[in-house]
Each structure stands twice: as C-alpha cells, then as structure tokens.
Amino acid sequence: MKKRWIMCGILGIVSESGEVSQDIYAGLWSLQHRGKEGAGIATYDGNVYHEKRGMGTVEVVFGGEVLSGLLGKIGIGHVRYSTAGGSTLENVQPIQGLFKSVPFWIAHNGNLTNTKKLRQECVKQGYFFRTTTDTEIIASLIYFNESFGFEEALYRALSRVEGTYALVVLYKDVIYGMRDLTGNRPLVYGEGRGIKVLASESATCDVLGMKYLFDVRPGEIIVMKQGSLSGAYGDQMFCSTAEAFQKQKFCVFEYVYFLRPDSIFDGRRAQRVREEMGRNLWRESAVDADIVVPVPDSGNFAACGLAKEAGLPIEMALFRSHYVGRTFIEPLQERREKGMRIKLNVIPELVEGKRVVVVDDSIVRSTVIKRVINMLREAGAREIHTRISSPPYKYPCYYGIDTYRVENELIAKRLNGDVEAIRKEIGADSLHYLSLEGLRRSVMEVPGNKLKANNFCDACFSGNYHIPLKDGIFGKET
Numbered sequence: 001m002k003k004r005w006i007m008c009g010i011l012g013i014v015s016e017s018g019e020v021s022q023d024i025y026a027g028l029w030s031l032q033h034r035g036k037e038g039a040g041i042a043t044y045d046g047n048v049y050h051e052k053r054g055m056g057t058v059e060v061v062f063g064g065e066v067l068s069g070l071l072g073k074i075g076i077g078h079v080r081y082s083t084a085g086g087s088t089l090e091n092v093q094p095i096q097g098l099f100k101s102v103p104f105w106i107a108h109n110g111n112l113t114n115t116k117k118l119r120q121e122c123v124k125q126g127y128f129f130r131t132t133t134d135t136e137i138i139a140s141l142i143y144f145n146e147s148f149g150f151e152e153a154l155y156r157a158l159s160r161v162e163g164t165y166a167l168v169v170l171y172k173d174v175i176y177g178m179r180d181l182t183g184n185r186p187l188v189y190g191e192g193r194g195i196k197v198l199a200s201e202s203a204t205c206d207v208l209g210m211k212y213l214f215d216v217r218p219g220e221i222i223v224m225k226q227g228s229l230s231g232a233y234g235d236q237m238f239c240s241t242a243e244a245f246q247k248q249k250f251c252v253f254e255y256v257y258f259l260r261p262d263s264i265f266d267g268r269r270a271q272r273v274r275e276e277m278g279r280n281l282w283r284e285s286a287v288d289a290d291i292v293v294p295v296p297d298s299g300n301f302a303a304c305g306l307a308k309e310a311g312l313p314i315e316m317a318l319f320r321s322h323y324v325g326r327t328f329i330e331p332l333q334e335r336r337e338k339g340m341r342i343k344l345n346v347i348p349e350l351v352e353g354k355r356v357v358v359v360d361d362s363i364v365r366s367t368v369i370k371r372v373i374n375m376l377r378e379a380g381a382r383e384i385h386t387r388i389s390s391p392p393y394k395y396p397c398y399y400g401i402d403t404y405r406v407e408n409e410l411i412a413k414r415l416n417g418d419v420e421a422i423r424k425e426i427g428a429d430s431l432h433y434l435s436l437e438g439l440r441r442s443v444m445e446v447p448g449n450k451l452k453a454n455n456f457c458d459a460c461f462s463g464n465y466h467i468p469l470k471d472g473i474f475g476k477e478t
C-alpha cells in the first residue's frame, strides 16, 4: 500500500524528429509513484520555452489540451513530493533560472545539505528567490557564474553544493543530466524510436518503448541534444571515475521501497532484491504459521520471497484501492486513519482461524500496520506475526525524503528501537525486522554491476550519515 514517503521523479527527453510532450507525459506517468503533489514539464521549440506546472497528479495537471501547447523536440519533466521547501505551486518543478538573461529549467531529485549559508550568501549578493526549494540555490549559483559558458557555470554551481541530487537541466536545445558524487539518487539513460531519455528509473524506458542502456555515473554530467550524446565532464568533473565509484552511496531504500519493482538499477531488478529480503527475513524469523499475507503494494515482493522460503501459501487477503490519494501528506492523524479505511480492506474468509504472517517493507509512524493488524484480528485471524523487510527506521533521512520533518513521529525512534515495545504498540503476536546485515546481504545476493556492499547509504537504519549537515538545511536549525 502506498502509504507515506515519496520523493521525486525526473526525466528529460530529446527527439530527433517529433514533438516530445506526449513522451514526457507518458514518462511522468511511469514515475508517478515517486511524487503526487505536483508535476511539471518545460520544453523548448528552438525559439522559446513552453511550460506547465501544477499541483496534483500528472493526470490532473496535464488534462485537456495542455500538452498540445508544450511545443518542441526537447524537454524535461518532474513529479514532486515536497522534500525541501513547502507544498506550494511556486515550488513545483521544473524551477526556472536565468543565465545571461536567458531562462533555463531544472528538475531535481534529492536534497542539498548546505543550503542555509548558500541561500544567505546569494540573498546578500542580491538574488531574489521565488521558491523555498533547495533546487533554486543551484539556479542562483549558475546565475552568479554567468561570466563562464553554461556548462562551466553549471559545474561551478554544483561544486559549491553538498547533499544529494540527480538533476536534469534544460538550457535551450540541450539537456544536462547529472548525479551527485555519492550517486545517492538514481538516474538512467535509454534510447529508441529516435528518442533519447534520462530518467529516474529504467521502467520509464520500458514504458516509452526504449532500451535502458546505462546508469549515469556519480559525479558525471551527461550532455544530450539532437544528434549527439556525451559525458561532458565525465571523469574530470569532481574526481576520477574510479574514485567516484568507491565513494558511491546509493540509497538502499530505493531497493526497499522507492523503485518500481520492474525497475533495474546497477543491474539489480528491484523485484528480485525485495524477494531476497523476504527470504532472508524468514531465515531470521521463522515461525509456525498457515499463510503469508502481503500488505499491498509495498509488501508484495518481500512476501513472495518469504512465502517461497517458508514453503507457505501466499494469500492476497488485503485489498488496496488504487483510487484513493496518499495518506502520508494528510496533516492530521485522524484524517489519515479515515483515509485508510477506504483505502484498505480485508477478505475475511482467507484469514479466519489462520496463523497469519503479514509482511510489509517498513514501519514509519505505524498507522498502516496497526490498521492492518486490527483488520486481520476483526476478520478472525488466530495469530498475527508481523515481518518487516527492512530494519527499524530509527534515523531521519536528510538526503531526499526529509523524514527529519516527522522525526518525532517515527515509531522506532520514539521507542528507541525497542522491538518488543513496538510489537506491543502495534498489537502483533510477534514482530521481526530484517537485520541490517540481512538487508545488506539481500542486495548483494542479487548480482549487480559496480556497487559493492559498502556503496550503499543505509543511514536511516544505521545512523551512518555519509554527508554531514555542515552548514545546515534551509528551514531547519541544525
């Protein structure tokens, strides 16, 4: 069940012949799970830009005749869940910047961690911020480097920022795509049908009928335009490629939850990694039981792996409506819970009198799992054993999902990681989380390309933050 944190999805498309707005629109649909608060597209038709940004889902923002006005063979798009900055129209991306009086557009997934000082510095120099996003700080730094060419200005801007980013930047007839030096956020490249695409997930390439070809390397700037593709700074940008790969800290939570199950990153399909998590979870926490029930959709694949390992039947006893909006953004707990009653229901005949192993990917506030356990009990389940395919989420994320804003609501933090206390609070007969070691093993058991065991960020589970919050995040005292 989609229940809480989402981040952002980005993409950029260049076509050799046709208009790109329909493909960007379809691509944004494929990334909708990464953010439903706002969506935007900016295109360039060779003379002028066209843009449309709005609050809500892709369907809501680009309904009617909107797409026909987004002319051009090149453009970028963004789906947003508000990370840094509030949930307002002006913060919806792509964000516009100015370079030598010519606009450019940026779409960002990630979170910068030294924005407080940089923002103050830019304001002092006379920059007028129109948004409260960290992304506009990159735009302002590009603006202050306009004595250079655009690529050089972009490079100089990025060398000032810290934190995580995957970016696509549209400047006239060129798209620049890049990932931060730690490669924390995904960005992949694909092509086909005379079209080149940079996107947050490989599933976008599938949806658009293209071939996913490679992951953008950490610290690399890809330059994409009609007739050519190059890694502009590539090895030279911030350090050597070898060094960049060593320093990489890809977000392990992408495999736990964010990536679509059909997406591949670093050669690993998310579905396979989630199944391994389920298998390892069972190895660590086998219990006498009759059936396995996934919490849809987030627990589906871990439950498959767990059921295979356990030799137990899997029952789809929980039904999730896909037509109800997210509960996470509802500001009041009461409203969240009401939302969930229409979102999730149980099929009682499947669980009555049974010893149930219920599987989900994580517990954040515990709203969802408590509701699930209540429903299963009311439906007559004899025992309810809760299994979670990641470790307790104890530490807030500063790198893109901004759980520091709900830090005090994280149940594992509030209860000091005491699993027995959490079990009591959620009302399960038993509770087990996948160990950190088990999580790391699960990822590595699926053959990948470059990422080694130490190339993953797992700070929200381990507390090992690889990027310190030196200057502070704008809007948060640190």
Ligand code: SF4
Pocket: 184, 250, 251, 252, 253, 254, 396, 397, 398, 399, 400, 401, 457, 458, 459, 460, 461
């Ligand atoms: S702290 Fe967690 S969610 Fe945030 S980047 Fe690291 S692994 Fe991902």
